[in-house]
Amino acid sequence: MSLPFDTLDALMPMHLQISRDGRLRHAGPTLRKLLNSSVGEGRHFADVIEVYRPKRAETLPMLLELAGRRLQTRLRCGRRVALKGLVMPDGAGGAIVNLSFGIGVVDGVRMHSLTSTDFAVTDLAIDMLYLVEAKSAAMEASRTLNRRLQGAMMVAEQRAFTDALTGLQNRRAMDEALKRLIRGGERFAVLHLDLDFFKQVNDTRGHAAGDRVLQAVARVMIDLTRKNDFVARVGGDEFVIILDGLTDRGRLAELADRLIERIEHPIPVDGDICRISASIGIAFNRPDAMPMETGAQLLERADEALYSAKRHGRAQHAFSDEDVVRELP
Amino acid sequence: MSETNNDYGAFYAVPIHRTDKWVIEMHGLIARTLQCFLQDTYGQGIWQTIAELAKLDFDDFEAMLDYDARTVEQVVDAAGMCLEKSRDALLEDVGTYLITHPNNEGLRRLMRYGGVDFFDFLHSLEDLPGRTRLAVADLQLPELELTDSAPGQFLLSCHSGAAELAGFGFVLVGVLRAMADDYGALVILDHRGALGEAEVIDITVVETDFAEGRSFELAAAPPPIRRETTS
Incomplete structure (x- = not known):
């Protein structure tokens, strides 16, 4: 790999670089936050991340066999977050794994106090958070209307069942x-x-x-x-x-x-x-x-x-x- | 909602007929915003006076129904008359209210998604109508166009187009002023009036780090865009 760490860190803040011996060489800055900084460069990747779908992968050859496929993984340290992943060979016998929260991004951001700078600007994560907030706001407006209509309906029904003169039922x-x-x-x-x-x-x-x-x-x-x-x-x-x-x-x-x-x-x-x-x-x-x-x-x-x-x-x-x-x- | 305010009024407010081609529809969110601005800023009594002056035959605008744009226009006129404020100043106050009032914290947060600093935010403005449509698919806001004229100098064109949103530029000035405060930036804003179909706003960013802005954390629990008021 000839690309500097900074380049990959900016492009993929949640990536892992694995050397040809299966040991961790580098982790992206956001991933380091998730691992509570206990990255342990030099540790074997299988001690840091559990790859369990589509197949378990505990060695580098097993991992590279899954190149290009959608991986489901879990971190072994910190909060053991479940992440989506993609692995590709790095051209020097090792591998690069890029990880993402997938649909769990809302919880992920909340749990780890992430900010927009923790995501690549091309990542749609922030837009997704925006959408979640916007949708719940719009839904709230809709619910408000429903509650009011329900109240109006109950009043109308009450009127329909009440004798106006005496207040008795009709x-x-x-x-x-x-x-x-x-x-x-x-x-x-x-x-x-x-x-x-x-x-x-x-x-x-x-x-x-x-x-x-x-x-x-x-x-x-x-x-x-x-x-x-x-x-x-x-x-x-x-x-x-x-x-x-x-x-x-x-x-x-x-x-x-x-x-x-x-x-x-x-x-x-x-x-x-x-x-x-x-x-x-x-x-x-x-x-x-x-x-x-x-x-x-x-x-x-x-x-x-x-x-x-x-x-x-x-x-x-x-x-x-x-x-x-x-x-x- | 308050007790004095008849909550069921809107039940009788008939949404406009879509087949009537002489009626220009306006999204209830815009009408409702105007009402909330008047209620939250000047009180329920003043709102009722304005509603009477505007000859509304219902008590409340409903955010999720459509209204005749002329009805909303009547409310703007009545409010101007009642509060002795020019239309432009009133609309600018609406914009400020949208960002600064605690009832609209959710909206302020959504706007802060625009960027990490005020420049970033300005550059995201062109996305605003699209972002709005993501949240409320049938809410059409005027297209916005940002041009850099010199370092720190921008020209924002607001293509209000259809007559029903004329003056939207003034609302935008209020929003921009409040967002600049929110980011802690020092900016000078000047509404240059309408240029053909578009309203043009001059923006000069003097300093992006002028003061401490308000905080914005992604992880904050999203508050509802507007809680039910107990005015």
């Missing part, structure tokens, strides 16, 4: 909830509640007063139910309460009566008071019924019970007939 939300509970085979009760004498409030006091009454009723229902119970306004003055896991007739009757009693409290509106009442129909979901009942059928039974309560003079609750018939002793 009919669509109820349909979803019923579907989910039935699919899960849960035992639960459906209360269908319809206000009595509400039409009179609307007709004599106006819609604004009617709205205030609906809001007051909504508050009563939220107050008397548990946090996980489902309360929806499904029509003008119609509400549905779904009580997951509650199938005790006594407790349900008690709850229904308390709801009616609280709704009958005089509601102050604009210095005046409104008096209304409510009727309630109750039906149970029967997860073991064959064929399985749909949400619509279950609601229909609650609705029938509601009308039976109305027929019996309003301001009271009634259970679905079928539940009475099927009730176990």
